[in-house]
Amino acid sequence: MTILVTGATGTVGRQVVEQLVGRGADVRALVRDPGKANLPAGVALAQGDLLDVDSLRGALTGVSTLFLLNAVVPDELSQALIALNLAREAGIERIVYLSVIHSDLYVNVPHFAGKFAVERMIERMGFSATILRPAYFMGNDLMIKDVVLGHGVYPMPIGSKGLAMIDARDIGEIAALELIRRERSATPLPINRINLIGPETLTGTRIAAIWSEVLARPVAYGGDDTAAFERNLRNVMPGWMAFDMRLMAERFLTDGMLPETGDIERLTALLGRPLRSYRDFAAAVAASA
Incomplete structure (x- = not known):
């Protein structure tokens, strides 16, 4: 009985494998x-990608359970x-x-709409599936740590x-638990969805306050200018992706990413421990700087 993990060397996939x-x-x-x-010893490696039909067909041979993770790409x-x-x-x-929280709400955001379409196809095709819907990754803020640490501004709108x-790490552990639960079940289990969220709902000003407390110096929230956000992102990613991220940020402003x-x-019950907090993330970033 073998579990195939796609996206296995990425931020979440590596956690799932471990x-x-x-x-x-x-x-x-x-x-x-x-x-x-x-990757860890004992992991079998299948070379290929999700657009290489022959390699993917080979990778799926003999597999009983699939962890499907797609990067944010045009296709x-x-x-x-x-x-x-x-x-x-x-x-x-x-x-x-691995989908995304509010995939059915952020309908104008390309990568959200794409994931919601995949959710619907999983249902229509009759798979026994867990659909994980994570909120914003704390680790995304590693991209802007130099701005926070060097300029005293939290710039994410x-x-x-x-x-x-x-x-x-919490996403990876929950995914692994769900994969094993489905893998070891004597019969296929009903489809279910799980929102993956942290222990608190954080605003821009609250995150700036957390950084201020961790660094023991003032950190300000940079504000809600999504157009400037897109312009800055164009320096590090393709224009289509920067625009996708801007549309997502605009939905942050109007709808947030709120737990049910x-x-x-x-x-907490699934993990048997508390969820990791943003304060712990910020403290670890500050300690390693």
Whole structure:
């Protein structure tokens, strides 16, 4: 019984692999370059990617459960649908899919709309699946740590509605637990969705205050200018992606990323421990600077 992990060398996928290995699972990882994968001992490496049908078909051979993770790319939906069709061809029924919270609400944001389409296809194709819907990753803020540490400004335009930010390590552990639960079940389990959120809902000013407390010096919130956010992102990513991120930020301002009743309690019970906090993330970043 083998679990195939896609996106295995990325931020979340690597956490999933490590958690699965630590729990004794038989893990296969889909990677573009096995020589650079640097995954734990015992993980079988399958070279390929989600647009290479032949390599993906080979990677899925003998697999019983699939962890499907797609990067934010222009052909994300095509990648996912190819993977789902090849999984069905291989007789795989059990899937854990990494979607995004409010995928059905942020309907104008390309990568949210794409993930919601994949959710619908998973249902229509009859898979036994857990759909994980994470909120904003705390680790995304590593991209702006130099601005926070060097200039005393938290520049992400996340507004005042609040985001229930989550640590990628918690995502990886929950994904692994769900994969193993489905893998070890005598029969396929019903489809379910899980919001993946952190222990508190954070506004821009609250995050700035946390950084101020951790650094023992003032950090200001940079404000809600999403146009400036897009311009800055264009220096480090393609224009289409920067615009996608701007549209997402605009929905932060109007809707936030808010948990549903019982989400925190459900995740705490699943993990058997408290969720990791943004303060702990900020303290670790400051300590390593």
